[in-house]
Amino acid sequence: MHGTPLAIGVDIGGTNLRVALVAGDGSLTARSSERIGTDPDAVVARIRDLCLGLRSSAVTAIGIGVPGRVDGIRRTVLSGGYVDLSSSRIVERVEDAVGLPVAIDNDCNMALVAEMAVGAARNRDDVVMFTIGTGIGGAVALGGRIVRGTATAGQLGHLTVSQGGEPCNCGRRGCVETTSSGTALGRHVREAGLPPETRVEDLIQAASRGDARCGEVLLRWVGPLRSAIDSMVAAVSPELVLLGGGLGGAAHRALAGAPAVSPWYRCPVGAAQLGDDAGVIGSGLAAARAAGADGGPAVSGKPAP
Ligand SMILES: [Zn+2]
Structure with a gap:
């Protein structure tokens, strides 16, 4: 229809x-x-x-x-x-x-406009979204409106999670994009000595069967993302944090292994629903x-x- x-x-x-x-x-x-x-x-x-x-x-x-x-x-x-x-x-x-x-x-x-209108964030007004693909993008809506600041608010891939970490396209080091993007996941896989063609689904399945090395790779990937989510929860107190982009669903599943450690940060985290159409x-x-x-x-x- x-x-x-x-x-x-x-x-x-x-x-x-x-x-x-x-x-x-x-x-x-x-x-x-x-x-x-x-x-x-x-x-x-x-x-x-x-x-x-x-x-x-x-x-x-x-x-x-x-x-x-x-x-x-x-x-x-x-x-x-x-x-x-x-x-x-x-x-x-x-x-x-x-x-x-x-x-x-x-x-x-x-x-995020799409997810709030007809996707995973329907009936929500205060939402933070991370989109995880080759890099990490972001968007914030408060009171039902996209937050823009003076122009470009919502560049959530550039929240710092590791001071002195890997260099980032933005000119700094240690942004969450350098630890938790698809590109970063490929690096974690290589550094763990796993075959470069290893898919994130392979890692999640192996980790669920108790493979410690794959579980560790997933934690290296989404542990810093958890820190970035916590920072956004502290900053804007959203109703929901959404994970979208090509790897959003996988990151959401992997985050089960990196729960919020303090009740201050227990905001619902969900996977976006609209996929490539969003x-x-x-x-x-x-x-x-x-x-x-x-x-x-x-x-x-x-x-x-
Ligand atoms: Zn950056």
Whole structure:
């Protein structure tokens, strides 16, 4: 059962571009996914063409989720990842070509919008989300709204968990991204002398059978993540901490071996539900809300009173 499409959702993942029509109930139609290169002009042109193909009288807006530091208020990409869109004028170029308003934001903010609307954080207003993939992203919602600060709040991959630890892309050392991302898990596996092709599911299964070495690798991976979660619980007292991204479900299972050690930090931790669709769904819903198309509040997961 699909609702009427409200917006076009665009999610620029690491090397993948996902696009779909998004209805108010979060359902997707006309979805596509393709690999992209690193040329920002080519990526913007491809997004423009896909949006032109999906434009109709029912569609009121376009939402674009981008990894990294994005100023969603001023609609500017501030830093580049696999594709560097920071000087691509992506918002203006897509708006001018397609004739619809464009909302742009960090991909984790978009994913949290989706999880609060139709996923694991429905009916929650105060939520912290870590997205665990190649790196670690994050998003925070308080009072039903994404927290932005002056621009880029929610870069939770850069919470320090190990002073003097491994160097991080941000220029510091010991950020949780350097200990608990997918990249870091690969390093823990190598350092433990396990085969490089070892999957996280293999580790979880072996650890559950009592394999101490695999259990230790998992603890090296999610122990620092537990510290980062505790820090966020101390800082903002959320109702729920969500773990999303490609490794969010596995991290959630592995965290059972690293429980909160003090009652101060016993906040529920859950796995995100929307998987790879979260970014597209959230981008579409956020854009429709920014355009005033769904009549609903900005982000709130709770139904209107
Ligand atoms: Zn960092």
